[in-house]
Amino acid sequence: MIDQLVTPSAATDVTENLSDFSINNEINNSEAVSESENLVRIPLPASFVNRPPSIPIGHGNSATVAFRGLIASLTGESNESLHSEYCNTSPQKSVALQINRDSSPFNEFDCNDLLLYSTFPFLFLLGRGLKTTGSLSTKTTRHILLQSSTVFSSCFRFIFLLFDQLQRHAASRIVASRVKSDPKSFAAFASWIADPNFLSELKLAVANPLANSSVKLLKKITPHVDSCTAKIPYSTDQRKASMINLYSMVYYYGMPSIFFTFAPDDINGLLNLRMSMSQKDNITFPATGGAGLAEAILGNAPNYYNVPIDQKSLRVLLANGPVGAAECFRLLTDAIFGILLGTPTEASMKRNSPLFKKKAGIFGVPIATFGCTEEQARGSLHMHALFWGGLPPHLLQTAGGVPLLCSAVAKALDSMVCAQLDPITHVENLISKFSTEKKTFRPSLVSVHHPILQPELFSLDVQRAVAETNIHSHGQTCRNNYISIFQFKIFSKISSIVYFQTSLQLGDFIVEEVGHKPYVIKHVVVKLYLLI
Structure with a gap:
């Protein structure tokens, strides 16, 4: 039990x-x-x-x-x-x-190794291996959780204990340093705790938190508590404290230039799926064979090397290996910030370069970035990011009334962002949605062509991925209550209405913007005329 x-x-x-x-x-x-x-x-x-x-x-x-x-x-x-x-x-x-339990508990700062050995004997079979008796460092934790056998990364109790120790030990160190650096603050707080009137005030504040006395009491306590809890890793107070940093960046740099969001397809990610499986050597699957796994998933194969790879099984495999998914998200985040944006994360850089030494990224010369990691309903991670650099908002506002500057700004923006797809790509995407032969296409499983050596093929890869992932299709859960099954009206030259069916022999299409909306794609209204 x-x-x-x-x-x-x-x-x-x-x-x-x-x-x-x-x-x-x-x-x-x-x-x-x-x-x-x-x-x-x-x-x-x-x-x-x-x-x-x-x-x-x-x-x-x-x-x-x-x-x-x-x-x-x-x-x-x-x-x-x-x-x-x-x-x-x-x-x-x-x-x-x-x-049998001892009357004295384990001291995690002196006997943490014995605690882990005795609590998880099936992980530490020899009862040894840790190089410290206190808190585990980040380097040691990564070394343990990224073992090829995945026995540590698949034990949820072990992961929870390490995370719990990370927060509790950090809180202990922060409080200890605060007591040493500001003893008067904690002496005042200790005197309040010992005062019976203070406890009665707390009870009244809990009963009526909106009263003026409760607000004053909160302002009195907050300076002594926030400075400690705001530095605990992954805590709610640390998340709230990060908003102060964001306000400071806006005050110092001005309004950001770019806001974007990225959410990886972790269910079909080849690297995190392979990291969720135990590896026996470096020459067989899952250490190798990523291309074969991608082909098997795209081909709707039920198994690959006796591993079920249907969508339900992939979700179970990902849920049983959360460390692999988190590590792949960290690698992706470091690559986006360090390579694409040109602003490496704090954990991946040792020093900051001056502005004149920075190289331009996809949005221009970077100044600063700010990211916020969130969790989706299914538990997957995604990130919202702000970017300072390139063309700042005040420059765009100033250049709006000068035609010569407008053309230069438009040319610069076109080199950064593209907000449209080729008409042929739109038509192919619409046809595929109603085709009787359902072909599974997932951009995360397709090898992309080289962007410099093969720019045309790379552009086709990008357009195909955008058409598959960035075009919204209304479903039963949409807030606007649109129908989930589309009926596209294709008008012929003789003005007769033809309803789009699952199979249709198509000729040439003309795609144009119109005033009314039979179908909306990313705020661009599209109407199809069938040429007979």
Whole structure:
């Protein structure tokens, strides 16, 4: 029951081939215990709740019943099934599992290695390996979680403990440094806590948080608390404190030039899927074979090297390997900020270069960037980013009334951003939506041509990807309540209306902007005339 309370459906992180043979032999060789015994107490280590359910044990004694009761709690079996299978005549016995615990807890700052060894014996099989007895550094954590066996990265309890320690240890260090640097502040705060009137004021503030006295009390406490909680990694207060940095950047640099969002297709990402699988060597799949995996997914193959690769199985594989998805998102973020924008992230650069030494990125010469990572409903990550540089807004506003400058600005903007697709690409995309032969196309699985050596083919790759991912199709969940099945009216020369069907022999098309809207693509109204 302990494992069921921690993990739904009695899931376990322990590999199935791990078992304690000494305990098994002791169970098999144990003598029978009186059938009248109603309570069995077995001293076990705390880590035994994480053992697999496939432990071979004997029948007929109370120790066997106790261990089978533990196995039933891990596998979700009912007490009735145990009674009918192993206790045919005797009544069901109440089994109590006694776990020995020390009166003094582990000191995570001095004995953190022993805590990890004893809590996760199935991960640290030899009970050794960590080079420190205190908090794990970022380098050590990455080394552990990125092991090729994926045993650490697939254990959710281990990941949760490391993340919990990251926040708690950071909070302890921040509070300790604050006490040493500003003892008067904490002395005043400690005196408030010891004052009974202060506690009564807190209760009144909780009961009526909008009262003037509550607001004054909040302003009184906030300076002593915010400075500590705002520096805890991945906390709500740290996220709120980042808004102050954004306001400061807007005050210093002005309004940003570009706002954009990127959200990778992590479900079909080849690298994060391969990182979610355990690797045996460096020459076989999943260490190699990314191209073959992409072809198998595009071809709707059910399996690849005995690994299910349908969309449901890919989602399960990604959910079981969150470290791989997070690492790929970090690599993608560093590449976008460092290569495309020209402003490396703080974690990836050692010093900042002056403006005259910076190289132009896709949006011009960069000045600064600001990014915000968010989580989608399914748990995938995406980022919103602001970019300062290139053509600032005040320059665009000033050049708006000068025709000569307008043409120069338009030329510069056209070199950065393209807001249209070729008409042929639009038509091909519309035909594919109603084609009887559904072809799976996912841009993340297609190899892109070289942008410099093969610019024309690269442009076709970009247009195909944009047509597949950036054109909105109204569905049942859209807020505007549009119909989810489109009916395109194609007007012929003889003014007769032809409804677009799943199969149609098409001639030449003329695509033009019109005043009314039979169909909207990215705010561009398109009307199709069929030439007979």
